[in-house]
Amino acid sequence: MSRPQISSEENIVRAIHKAWWDEQTNRKDSSIFRDSRNKLSVSRLSILNLPELFVIFHKELDTSPNGVIIGAGEINVGHLQKIGKEFLDNPTIITVEEDPMEGNPAHAEIPQKISRGLAKKIISELLFHKDKNID
């Protein structure tokens, strides 16, 4: 059964790991908005705010002795869908589906294959939030 889609009015965030953001050069890797299983995890800001989400991100995703979530990338769902649709190399219909989880009621999923080039384009449009509690 298909899951409800999130409104284009909503904003979502993607948790960004240190492995994907070189803060010294400020370059970002396409891994920020790609998932080889086509199950890209995002979170809805209409359900939880960013400080609440950072608590969850650290609890759920900092699962190695080192290497942590250092920030989050925010984008409006409608804008994300427009970028996908207008991506000339490979126009992509992007949907964001509700997928609440026990540890993160704001969890949602993007089930489409996002190409490396499209991911780079999306990343260039993200609003980056650095977690102020991380050095």
Add this chain to the structure above:
Amino acid sequence: MNLLITFTQANSFPFPFGFGNSGAEEFLKSNGENIRRPENSRSEDKPILSKATITVIGENGKNRFNEFKEYQNGWYGGKGKKISKSSVFTFEQFIKSLPELKRANPSIFLSLEGNLSLGWEDKNGLSIEVEFYPDKMEYFIESLDEESEVKLSNLFELTEKIRKLLK
């Protein structure tokens, strides 16, 4: 049978760690190398980078790599795999054939699959990204609107293409 890597030239193939990847072995065979695994190599040995590679990625890149190799299976909420030695091998071969990349001061990243990747800007300030799989490289070259992959055995096709775009 024990295998040991022997070098046709000193420092010719800088990978002082064991590997068991067929892509890497095919590459070496196709380049006339005699492949032998070090007798005392253990699968849990952590990869290290050659001096030549550190020269290209710089101190920041070296520090990031040293952090990546400590990540355990399951990083990023259970999804991430620990760094792939075979990916490090592919990465080293790429750098070795493109030492001029140092000028671009590339950034090093780690994917959830445990692959290293590099990102930098070309002479026009447009993005280039290469991810190093055990037997291939996937790449995106913004200025060419090109997203594709090449086998490790065809490494030079990619490095020649990129060389023309370097600063």
